[in-house]
Amino acid sequence: MDFYIIHLERARQRRANVDRLARTLPGRVKVIEAVDASQLTDDEAGRHHCNARHLPRYPFRMRRTEVACFLSHRLAWSQIARADGSFAMVLEDDCAIDPAVFERALALATSVASEDDFIRFPTSLRETPLHVLKRDGEFSVFQPRHCGLGMRAQLVGRSAARLLLDATETFDRPVDTTLQMTWACLRGISTAWPSGVSDISNELGGSTIGFDKTLAEQVHHELARPPYRLAINLLGSWHAR
Numbered sequence: 001m002d003f004y005i006i007h008l009e010r011a012r013q014r015r016a017n018v019d020r021l022a023r024t025l026p027g028r029v030k031v032i033e034a035v036d037a038s039q040l041t042d043d044e045a046g047r048h049h050c051n052a053r054h055l056p057r058y059p060f061r062m063r064r065t066e067v068a069c070f071l072s073h074r075l076a077w078s079q080i081a082r083a084d085g086s087f088a089m090v091l092e093d094d095c096a097i098d099p100a101v102f103e104r105a106l107a108l109a110t111s112v113a114s115e116d117d118f119i120r121f122p123t124s125l126r127e128t129p130l131h132v133l134k135r136d137g138e139f140s141v142f143q144p145r146h147c148g149l150g151m152r153a154q155l156v157g158r159s160a161a162r163l164l165l166d167a168t169e170t171f172d173r174p175v176d177t178t179l180q181m182t183w184a185c186l187r188g189i190s191t192a193w194p195s196g197v198s199d200i201s202n203e204l205g206g207s208t209i210g211f212d213k214t215l216a217e218q219v220h221h222e223l224a225r226p227p228y229r230l231a232i233n234l235l236g237s238w239h240a241r
Contacts, residue, residue, distance in 0.1 A: 001027040002088040008034040037068035056231035058173035059224035077161040086115040094201040095152040102196030121153035121195035183239035
């Protein structure tokens with residue numbers, strides 16, 4: 001099985017972690033050069049980013065780094081869509097894996113996966129299982145009541161990658177937030193837990209996406225986030241009927 005690691009070339013402090021992942025992952029590893037927000041032109045960003053494509057409207061300004069992150073995942077999906085394998089793993093360069101836990105989670109996920117599937121390997125469990133697809137002791141693959149956030153690691157099927165590419169030719173919000181709208185891009189997103197994947201971005205110089213918010217932006221974020229999250233969850237429940 002192929003493993004794609006999305007790596008921002010100028011984030012040199014992360015290169016050692018990419019090499020570590022390449023030595024640890026149980027398959028063929030390919031490094032995908034991430035789209036660099038500092039090199040992304042207005043024309044390039046504008047070809048994909050648009051305002052208010054979906055409801056509920058995304059209440060925040062999408063940052064250039066978030067556009068670049070989305071385009072980087074689209075690069076990974078395009079590789080999977082063209083490959084011969086039924087599915088492949090996509091990881092970001094600021095994650096670490098516990099080999100014993102990860103390989104058990106991966107074995108369980110691949111035992112139920114098809115090329116239509118998208119299975120998240122989150123760094124923490126924040127989802128409520130709606131339907132358990134398969135269980136092996138403490139390990140499970142389940143469909144969550146509501147899809148969680150984060151894109152550290154995912155098992156992506158070939159057909160799922162093609163659907164995602166078609167559905168996200170233009171986008172109006174970050175990649176993980178878009179995937180929460182399963183009714184708009186890809187139904188049946190599942191979760192593998194425990195995943196054996198952890199977030200070590202703080203050990204590698206911090207996030208390459210985040211930036212310091214002004215006080216006004218912080219206040220707006222705290223006020224706008226709860227109603228947006230509620231709207232996403234309500235729409236998700238309605239479409240899941």
